[in-house]
Amino acid sequence: MIMAVMIPKAVGLLLVVNTISLLPFGRFIVGPIWLFGLMILFRLDLWEARILVVVNWGLNFFARMAVFGAVMAIFSHADLAFGPNHRPGQQGAVLEEADAINAIEGLGGDCSTENDDDVGPIVAVTLARTRATDADLARLKSFSKLRKLDLSSTLITDAGLAHLKGLKQLETLTIKGFSPPQAAAL
Numbered sequence: 001m002i003m004a005v006m007i008p009k010a011v012g013l014l015l016v017v018n019t020i021s022l023l024p025f026g027r028f029i030v031g032p033i034w035l036f037g038l039m040i041l042f043r044l045d046l047w048e049a050r051i052l053v054v055v056n057w058g059l060n061f062f063a064r065m066a067v068f069g070a071v072m073a074i075f076s077h078a079d080l081a082f083g084p085n086h087r088p089g090q091q092g093a094v095l096e097e098a099d100a101i102n103a104i105e106g107l108g109g110d111c112s113t114e115n116d117d118d119v120g121p122i123v124a125v126t127l128a129r130t131r132a133t134d135a136d137l138a139r140l141k142s143f144s145k146l147r148k149l150d151l152s153s154t155l156i157t158d159a160g161l162a163h164l165k166g167l168k169q170l171e172t173l174t175i176k177g178f179s180p181p182q183a184a185a186l
Contacts, residue, residue, distance in 0.1 A: 006042070013037045097122070100139035107132050111143075121145035128152040128174070134160030141166050153177040 017033055020026045031053065038049040101111050104125060109132065112124040122143040127136070128150045137160040140146060146167050152174050164170060 009041045013041060097142040100142045103136065103139055107136065124148040124150075126150040127154055130154060132156060134163070137161070137163040140164065143167070144169070146170055148172040150174040 013034075016037065017030050020033060021030045034053045034056070035046075035049050038044050038052055039046065044052070101122070104111055104127065107127065107130040109125060109127040109130050111122045112126075113120045114123050123145055125140065125143065125146060125148070129152065132151065132154045134155075134157055137151075137156060140149070140163060144167070147169050149164070149167075149170060149172070153176075156175070161175075164173070
């Protein structure tokens with residue numbers, strides 16, 4: 001029977017306090033409302049009411065910090081996992097691009113970004129004087145912003161050049177010093 005009376009009183013006090021705290025400068029007048037509301041509704045003395053107010057504010061502070069920390073953790077991990085320029089469905093493309101960069105560098109080639117700061121899309125690839133083959137050119141499809149490609153003195157044939165069809169932004173292609181396929185046996 002006592003709970004049937006106390007719960008509505010507590011809900012009513014919380015409703016009044018939360019409504020007033022939403023008003024401009026309401027946060028400054030909520031303290032006395034809490035204090036006198038507890039004293040009147042629950043017949044508490046001043047010390048008991050003050051302890052309940054301090055405990056409530058402390059619990060609210062820690063709850064806000066926990067929510068803030070969880071939100072910050074979500075955003076910080078999302079940024080690390082996807083990068084600042086992430087678009088949905090792009091994670092597989094990022095892994096494919098990383099594999100292509102590793103393969104090109106493994107051949108002795110070089111990949112460059114626009115500002116040479118290793119941030120941003122690959123815009124230039126140099127495979128000159130490497131043992132790059134037609135199969136290696138298939139990896140270049142992951143570089144959609146590629147503008148410059150140097151294939152000088154490589155083992156690339158016309159069949160390999162067919163892999164470049166999807167590179168719509170390719171402006172410069174260097175293929176001088178072409179090595180015939182027989183040179184691959186050397």
